Amino acid sequence: MASRVNDRSQASRNGLKGKVLTLDTMNPCVRRVEYAVRGPILQRALELEQELRQGVKKPFTEIIHANIGDAQAMGQRPITFFRQVLALCVYPNLLSSPDFPDDVKRRAERILQACGGHSLGAYTMSSGIQMIREDVAQYIERRDGGIPADPNNVFLSTGASDAILTVLRLLVAGEGRARTGVLIPIPQYPLYSAALAELDAVQVDYYLDEERAWALDLAELRRALGQARDRCCPRVLCVINPGNPTGQVQTRECIEAVIRFAFEEGLFLMADEVYQDNVYAEGSQFHSFKKVLMEMGPPYATQQELASFHSVSKCYMGECGFRGGYVEVVNMDAEVQKQMAKLISVRLCPPVPGQALMDMVVNPPAPSEPSFKQFQAERQEVLAELAAKAKLTEQVFNEAPGIHCNPVQGAMYSFPRVQLPPRAVQRAQELGLAADMFFCLCLLEETGICVVPGSGFGQQEGTYHFRMTILPPLEKLRLLLEKLRHFHAKFTQEYS
Amino acid sequence: MASRVNDRSQASRNGLKGKVLTLDTMNPCVRRVEYAVRGPILQRALELEQELRQGVKKPFTEIIHANIGDAQAMGQRPITFFRQVLALCVYPNLLSSPDFPDDVKRRAERILQACGGHSLGAYTMSSGIQMIREDVAQYIERRDGGIPADPNNVFLSTGASDAILTVLRLLVAGEGRARTGVLIPIPQYPLYSAALAELDAVQVDYYLDEERAWALDLAELRRALGQARDRCCPRVLCVINPGNPTGQVQTRECIEAVIRFAFEEGLFLMADEVYQDNVYAEGSQFHSFKKVLMEMGPPYATQQELASFHSVSKCYMGECGFRGGYVEVVNMDAEVQKQMAKLISVRLCPPVPGQALMDMVVNPPAPSEPSFKQFQAERQEVLAELAAKAKLTEQVFNEAPGIHCNPVQGAMYSFPRVQLPPRAVQRAQELGLAADMFFCLCLLEETGICVVPGSGFGQQEGTYHFRMTILPPLEKLRLLLEKLRHFHAKFTQEYS
Ligand SMILES: Cc1ncc(COP(=O)(O)O)c(C=O)c1O
Ligand SMILES: Cc1ncc(COP(=O)(O)O)c(C=O)c1O
Numbered sequence: 008m009a010s011r012v013n014d015r016s017q018a019s020r021n022g023l024k025g026k027v028l029t030l031d032t033m034n035p036c037v038r039r040v041e042y043a044v045r046g047p048i049l050q051r052a053l054e055l056e057q058e059l060r061q062g063v064k065k066p067f068t069e070i071i072h073a074n075i076g077d078a079q080a081m082g083q084r085p086i087t088f089f090r091q092v093l094a095l096c097v098y099p100n101l102l103s104s105p106d107f108p109d110d111v112k113r114r115a116e117r118i119l120q121a122c123g124g125h126s127l128g129a130y131t132m133s134s135g136i137q138m139i140r141e142d143v144a145q146y147i148e149r150r151d152g153g154i155p156a157d158p159n160n161v162f163l164s165t166g167a168s169d170a171i172l173t174v175l176r177l178l179v180a181g182e183g184r185a186r187t188g189v190l191i192p193i194p195q196y197p198l199y200s201a202a203l204a205e206l207d208a209v210q211v212d213y214y215l216d217e218e219r220a221w222a223l224d225l226a227e228l229r230r231a232l233g234q235a236r237d238r239c240c241p242r243v244l245c246v247i248n249p250g251n252p253t254g255q256v257q258t259r260e261c262i263e264a265v266i267r268f269a270f271e272e273g274l275f276l277m278a279d280e281v282y283q284d285n286v287y288a289e290g291s292q293f294h295s296f297k298k299v300l301m302e303m304g305p306p307y308a309t310q311q312e313l314a315s316f317h318s319v320s321k322c323y324m325g326e327c328g329f330r331g332g333y334v335e336v337v338n339m340d341a342e343v344q345k346q347m348a349k350l351i352s353v354r355l356c357p358p359v360p361g362q363a364l365m366d367m368v369v370n371p372p373a374p375s376e377p378s379f380k381q382f383q384a385e386r387q388e389v390l391a392e393l394a395a396k397a398k399l400t401e402q403v404f405n406e407a408p409g410i411h412c413n414p415v416q417g418a419m420y421s422f423p424r425v426q427l428p429p430r431a432v433q434r435a436q437e438l439g440l441a442a443d444m445f446f447c448l449c450l451l452e453e454t455g456i457c458v459v460p461g462s463g464f465g466q467q468e469g470t471y472h473f474r475m476t477i478l479p480p481l482e483k484l485r486l487l488l489e490k491l492r493h494f495h496a497k498f499t500q501e502y503s
Numbered sequence: 504m505a506s507r508v509n510d511r512s513q514a515s516r517n518g519l520k521g522k523v524l525t526l527d528t529m530n531p532c533v534r535r536v537e538y539a540v541r542g543p544i545l546q547r548a549l550e551l552e553q554e555l556r557q558g559v560k561k562p563f564t565e566i567i568h569a570n571i572g573d574a575q576a577m578g579q580r581p582i583t584f585f586r587q588v589l590a591l592c593v594y595p596n597l598l599s600s601p602d603f604p605d606d607v608k609r610r611a612e613r614i615l616q617a618c619g620g621h622s623l624g625a626y627t628m629s630s631g632i633q634m635i636r637e638d639v640a641q642y643i644e645r646r647d648g649g650i651p652a653d654p655n656n657v658f659l660s661t662g663a664s665d666a667i668l669t670v671l672r673l674l675v676a677g678e679g680r681a682r683t684g685v686l687i688p689i690p691q692y693p694l695y696s697a698a699l700a701e702l703d704a705v706q707v708d709y710y711l712d713e714e715r716a717w718a719l720d721l722a723e724l725r726r727a728l729g730q731a732r733d734r735c736c737p738r739v740l741c742v743i744n745p746g747n748p749t750g751q752v753q754t755r756e757c758i759e760a761v762i763r764f765a766f767e768e769g770l771f772l773m774a775d776e777v778y779q780d781n782v783y784a785e786g787s788q789f790h791s792f793k794k795v796l797m798e799m800g801p802p803y804a805t806q807q808e809l810a811s812f813h814s815v816s817k818c819y820m821g822e823c824g825f826r827g828g829y830v831e832v833v834n835m836d837a838e839v840q841k842q843m844a845k846l847i848s849v850r851l852c853p854p855v856p857g858q859a860l861m862d863m864v865v866n867p868p869a870p871s872e873p874s875f876k877q878f879q880a881e882r883q884e885v886l887a888e889l890a891a892k893a894k895l896t897e898q899v900f901n902e903a904p905g906i907h908c909n910p911v912q913g914a915m916y917s918f919p920r921v922q923l924p925p926r927a928v929q930r931a932q933e934l935g936l937a938a939d940m941f942f943c944l945c946l947l948e949e950t951g952i953c954v955v956p957g958s959g960f961g962q963q964e965g966t967y968h969f970r971m972t973i974l975p976p977l978e979k980l981r982l983l984l985e986k987l988r989h990f991h992a993k994f995t996q997e998y999s
Contacts, residue, residue: 011885027738028771028773032676045848077625079620080619080620081620083620088909094597126575126576127823128581128823129824130823165850165854167618168851172850175532178530242524243523328627329854330826339914343524343526346526349536349538353698354693358856359825360593360825
């Protein structure tokens with residue numbers, strides 16, 4: 008460092024200085040972070056939107072953001088009950104308004120009672136409002152057929168993202184070959200790869216099996232682990248179920264096998280279950296890792312460490328902007344759990360409106376309450392439409408030559424494989440782009456459709472994919488799928 | 504690692520396994536984190552509250568939380584205008600209600616227009632809603648007497664905490680003696696020491712001068728920097744102004760000197776200005792680092808790197824639970840700024856209600872608008888009461904023998920020095936406690952008053968302090984100060 012310092016002093020005497028913080032001197036782990044969902048494609052989409060506003064002529068009139076699982080941005084309407092309760096919490100004068108049902112008022116009062124100074128404006132405990140942690144625990148118990156959940160194992164968070172980062176942060180340790188290795192599915196939700204880069208942990212890829220509708224393959228998991236042992240200390244296994252970007256829903260048998268594997272191999276399990284209500288395919292069903300773990304009995308139930316994540320951003324809620332989430336930890340070492348509580352206390356607390364929303368998610372109106380009927384109808388409508396859109400997506404894509412799309416069993420995405428002609432691959436190479444990035448950029452420029460290239464999520468070498476959400480309104484989605492199909496045909500022709 | 508793995512396999516055959524994640528195997532940086540504001544004192548306070556609820560007899564009837572700057576938890580009422588606008592944003596059906604003033608409706612509509620799907624439930628850009636970034640930039644310009652601010656240099660955040668952690672995360676690099684060193688004031692707000700521990704950066708203490716009302720002393724800064732150069736690469740200088748926990752407000756001359764120092768020594772400046780509206784003392788005034796920097800002209804104005812932080816949690820707002828904040832970066836390397844944008848995109852976006860609140864803070868009702876009068880009155884009332892409480896605190900403490908309290912010029916805390924009799928220090932030692940921790944615990948057990956020992960913020964060896972917020976309502980605060988004074992007298996007698 009000494010010479011750099013002297014350089015600076017020298018420069019200083021001339022009144023000129025380099026920056027303290029440059030690409031060369033900044034945190035190298037941060038430099039390595041990539042996050043495709045908001046990467047170059049989105050940047051270009053934003054530029055195009057700007058140009059459209061300025062009146063520049065384009066072959067389309069609007070950008071369709073099918074790049075991110077943001078339901079309300081695509082027109083999904085929030086659940087009335089949630090927003091009514093929240094409005095009363097925000098502005099309690101409304102508690103005396105005749106325009107809100109009784110159960111809405113009771114609910115808002117109950118939440119306010121649990122807040123410091125009876126206000127959403129007070130900090131809460133760092134792990135979240137105790138009453139809400141208890142409500143979450145009861146929700147988990149109901150969901151899991153009565154298997155107990157301890158509120159003290161529930162930590163509310165700033166969206167699931169925050170909780171995932173917190174748990175990973177606890178798990179990262181070691182240097183060189185002893186660095187923590189984290190097994191993640193490929194394709195993955197890129198929060199995982201980004202977090203591992205930021206935390207300087209070792210990413211260990213296991214490939215999902217596209218030929219079996221993106222199922223998790225135990226042999227592949229074993230291969231990945233075996234090979235990783237040479238270069239790191241694998242300690243964590245991440246699973247996303249229902250899957251993003253794959254739309255796959257795991258069977259109970261698969262989950263059991265994964266748990267057995269994690270136990271045998273000494274891996275901490277992280278189960279990302281933010282799409283737990285988003286299951287559409289006949290024969291598919293959501294099984295929580297916690298439930299399966301507990302039903303497997305000892306030693307799994309009593310020893311296997313697990314963290315399971317949920318969020319208000321997905322399912323039928325789509326309340327992404329409120330940043331509500333939670334993690335339930337199971338069989339976590341008590342001392343480590345204290346360390347986790349300490350770590351999150353530095354950030355003070357998760358946003359209280361997000362906590363309040365989570366409370367309503369885990370504790371929706373009961374059948375006897377005035378808001379029940381409307382709540383139920385709104386919820387069903389959202390989920391039924393998503394199911395229809397999942398089906399439509401699979402159908403239209405699979406009618407297109409050169410596109411193959413696995414069934415969208417759950418979550419909110421399709422991840423079709425596209426054949427790209429060799430000349431397109433070559434052209435991309437010349438441009439220094441991944442071939443599917445080139446395809447997605449061309450698609451965007453010509454149709455205004457914004458999807459994310461498979462390379463942002465990971466894929467088998469030599470295959471090309473893109474991720475598209477199923478969130479646009481049904482008729483718009485139909486148009487979009489048609490447009491995409493036509494574009495692919497034209498693109499294929501152009502580069503053949 | 505190999506032997507551990509074998510141990511596990513061995514144990515596995517017996518059906519018994521150690522945990523994957525233990526104190527020994529967890530992230531050692533996380534273990535080193537300490538956060539006094541929510542440390543053992545708060546834990547004990549919560550237990551006592553539990554006991555009170557269960558009917559256990561105590562020498563007090565309630566716990567008074569003077570440990571954390573949480574205004575609304577202590578009874579401060581939120582600003583009506585803020586909450587009205589937010590309620591309409593949350594539940595837009597209210598836009599047609601006759602019960603809300605026109606400007607409230609216009610404001611809510613304007614915010615909703617800027618949201619995806621016109622809903623708070625959509626993700627926003629990771630740096631925040633562009634319109635709000637523009638409003639923030641205009642606020643900064645007004646605040647700084649017309650000095651321009653670029654909206655693209657403003658990043659909204661999840662409270663100021665989040666933005667501070669993000670900027671530190673960018674700055675951390677190097678190994679061994681090349682590790683990034685960060686200069687922080689002592690006493691400090693413990694977010695800083697906690698963040699540095701978590702990020703494995705080197706904490707470099709510079710002591711504020713208690714004899715000069717906690718002023719920043721340039722000679723001391725120079726000493727700290729000089730000594731630190733042997734063990735790390737000091738690259739960052741943090742300043743908290745107005746000060747937490749000191750209540751000190753920096754003079755313009757001091758700020759100029761700090762900027763010159765940072766420039767000469769090649770330090771990135773971080774200015775924590777979350778208390779910018781909390782200035783009470785006559786003759787004291789808030790000067791933003793940005794303004795002073797710009798007015799100093801080149802080379803400072805054109806080259807010195809600065810990040811300045813603000814929040815909706817403090818000042819007259821006290822909206823801690825919404826987790827709204829921002830950072831403005833000045834003279835940051837353009838490439839690094841792109842890296843910062845990428846880093847925050849992994850967490851998707853700051854909570855949208857917090858962003859909306861920030862928008863109202865930087866863009867309050869104009870004198871011509873219907874909500875102006877009430878807004879102004881509410882704002883003034885909060886600030887006037889805080890000023891009265893600041894004065895009262897200083898007064899009462901300084902009447903007490905053995906307690907010395909500097910003037911609370913700004914922020915929300917007093918940090919009085921207490922004399923502790925040698926026998927108390929000895930008793931604390933026997934119990935393995937810091938002497939001021941022992942004092943604060945005794946105070947809590949006997950009076951229910953919860954304050955944080957000075958050791959949690961840092962202090963000169965051999966001196967003892969505690970931090971107490973000035974937030975309890977005036978009459979309650981008076982009682983509390985009296986109680987504290989009496990307790991100190993009694994404690995002194997008991998251990999003399
Ligand atoms: C699999 C998965 N996990 C976690 C998240 C994070 O969601 P949030 O932070 O909004 O709760 C997402 C968001 O898309 C996701 O798809
Ligand atoms: C000096 C200082 N900076 C930053 C913060 C963080 O505030 P928030 O994250 O609520 O904006 C606090 C909170 O007390 C503080 O005192």
